[in-house]
Amino acid sequence: MTFHDLAYDAGKTDFHRKAQSVGQGREGELLEVAMGPQHPSTHGVFRMDVVLDGETVVKLKPVFGYLHRNHEKIAENTSYLGSMPYTDRLDYFCSLTNNWAYALSVEKLAGLQVPERAEYIRLITAELTRVLNHTCLAGFLLQDMGALGTPLMYAFREREKILDLIESLTGARMMCNYMRFGGCRCDLPAGWLDAAKKLVAEYPRFLDEFDRLLSGNEILMARTQGVGKLSAELAINAGITGPMLRASGVDYDLRKVDNYGIYSRYPFRVPLGDHGDVYDRYMIRMLEMRESLKILEPALKDIPEGPVVDPKAKLRGFRPKPGEAYGRIETPKGELGFYLISDGSPNPYRYRVRPPSLINLTILEDMCLGQTIADAVITLGSVDIVLGEVDR
């Protein structure tokens, strides 16, 4: 018997035992269902082992690792620069914020300065990414609720416009590989700022449209209010970050707390939820998009001329001094951090990712217990996971 068989058996017996203890004296009435890894509502190769009493979830075990790609070990065996394109593939909706988090921690490690123009470009691209991610999430969440097609199609139409901007800047739609240690890879192409200004000016039109289409919809409210509740206390204890934490009413946004980049220069509000249910999580994202546009509008006007990369930074033969650094930023999904230890060689000695999706997902069972299986699906949808980041 191999190690894997043993581990699988151990997990299975444990799972069975727990399931039996829940339904003591009601053998045969409980039903075990393995949702996934090919279930379309699970946003990728993610499996939920659920025990159902009729339609009610009595036990839920998230199983992940199907998309494990050994990201951390690969990074420890390649140069610092070589890991940058791999970070794109963590959360493939928001590759620009992943790049930024990694660049930030390497800059901390090596003591590099980021020029003013590069800081602006980073802020602009990160906020565009936030808008893009939340737009998609709203579409996917509605898709999970059974609103097939229409909201997702409208969301993807708007996403396309942002992707066009990102493509003309970075050369790729999703795998951007744009940030470099001490700045950005290339300067903005001619006419990019005007196109971005136009997009930012027109975007509220889509948000209004989406609000009219959905936010006041009675079916949506009946379906989401009071579903998948997460208390503020539990959210804090479980280490939840990002919009999920804020939907539970905890005022914690790294853009305000850490003041990384140049976020302190632009006033914006952090929307907070009251109930921590699926509806709050949906609304938080709709509101955050408007706040992001408020940051983007002045930033696109203020962006100064100048170099986009620290002249001291070099691409080849980059060896930071021995030491360690943890850099974190507020990505659209929560706190993404990179913990790096350098031993003075061209490769990091230790490279650790703190993925927001994985940690937000750990609380799934507590949110789903006692609710119907259809609610479990939309609760998962509202967590906003990307399996590339969960499994790494």
Place this chain on the structure above:
Amino acid sequence: MLGTGILKGMVETAKNFAGSYTDPANRLTTVEYPEQRIASKENARQFPFLVHDTEDPMKGLRCVACQICEKECPPQCIYIVKSKDKRADYKGQMQFYPATFDIDLSVCMSCQICVEVCPFESIKMDTEFELSNTDRFGGLLVNKHQLAKSNDHYRKIHPTEAGVSDAALAVEVAKAQAKAKADVEAKAKAAAEAKAKAEAAAAAGTAPAPAVPAGPKPSSPAASPAAAPAA
């Protein structure tokens, strides 16, 4: 009133439906792909190619087989074998050239790091995206004959970038030419000095001084300040 939100939403879908006929530029973002195509963006990157300057692609490859891209490539998809002999490059210097230069198309992740680390402006990103192949073993291993594309092609797909690259190469060529010219002048000067010294020695009637070596080695420090302003 119950149902108002739903009705509002229905109005929105109706508007979008009508808008797809009256305002297709904003409402429809996709095109019918094989028949219609969207022009690729200037920064777009798909797969690397090797730049050559002359008519014969194999003779004019800028690549000098330094193997930096092979080392830096994150998924290790480049395979280079250095040539045994040397040949003159675009500025007349003797350089190695790649005897083999393969890129595994199935492994390449289009990250552009090879382009960034190349010091010779010899590998660039193409915008061609229809790269499918029926042979999954040989067909996906792209060799140097398939990779070689002309500088004109590069100018066509990335005009701004190619301008910068051409200017950088022109500076290199000017530097090389100035250095060669300075070398020639320094050689002539050294030879003239040696001749004058020998004549002086002969005139003085003493034994001739040991000849000053007129090679480029001692003359190059004298030549470099002369070359710098020219560059």
